[in-house]
Amino acid sequence: MCPGSFDPITLGHLDVVRRARSMFDEVVVGIASNSAKSALLAVDVRVALARTALDGIDGVRVEPVDGLLADFLRDVHANAVVKGLRGGADFDAELPMALMNRHLAGVETVFVVGDPALAHIASSLVKDVARYGGAIDDLVPAGVVEAVREALGRRDDT
Numbered sequence: 001m002c003p004g005s006f007d008p009i010t011l012g013h014l015d016v017v018r019r020a021r022s023m024f025d026e027v028v029v030g031i032a033s034n035s036a037k038s039a040l041l042a043v044d045v046r047v048a049l050a051r052t053a054l055d056g057i058d059g060v061r062v063e064p065v066d067g068l069l070a071d072f073l074r075d076v077h078a079n080a081v082v083k084g085l086r087g088g089a090d091f092d093a094e095l096p097m098a099l100m101n102r103h104l105a106g107v108e109t110v111f112v113v114g115d116p117a118l119a120h121i122a123s124s125l126v127k128d129v130a131r132y133g134g135a136i137d138d139l140v141p142a143g144v145v146e147a148v149r150e151a152l153g154r155r156d157d158t
């Protein structure tokens with residue numbers, strides 16, 4: 001399983017999912033809520049964007065995760081959680097979650113090193129760049145630019 005907030009999905013996420021698929025026959029991309037973050041895009045939008053981006057990749061499917069990841073891991077009989085690392089800060093953030101998921105569900109986390117050419121891409125930065133008018137079309141898969149712009153526009157209207 002590749003869990004995350006995917007708010008929005010980026011080219012970095014696609015790289016990690018492809019690497020996960022090279023190690024496992026089946027990969028479930030789980031779109032979950034991170035209580036430490038306030039999401040820009042609704043879960044159903046994030047799921048739709050991820051499904052479009054990963055369409056046609058055999059053995060990969062996208063599902064919303066409603067609630068605790070550990071419960072979902074058990075429900076889908078996941079063998080492992082796969083997470084990408086861009087650097088040490090990612091590891092520091094991921095380690096407690098890996099330990100907690102092992103504690104709750106007995107599932108191991110496998111860390112993969114992503115493509116260094118994509119190491120500057122983070123969903124939070126993508127949103128920040130878009131918020132201030134920068135170009136994000138070479139950071140995210142097709143369809144995401146419009147969804148982010150629309151959501152940012154709606155937020156500014158409120």
Ligand code: PNS
Binds near residue numbers: 004005032035097
């Ligand atoms: O992309 P993110 O925000 O780093 O992903 C973190 C995420 C969404 C995978 C994590 O917050 C999560 O698993 N959320 C679901 C609720 C849960 O199980 N929380 C306890 C995590 S140990």
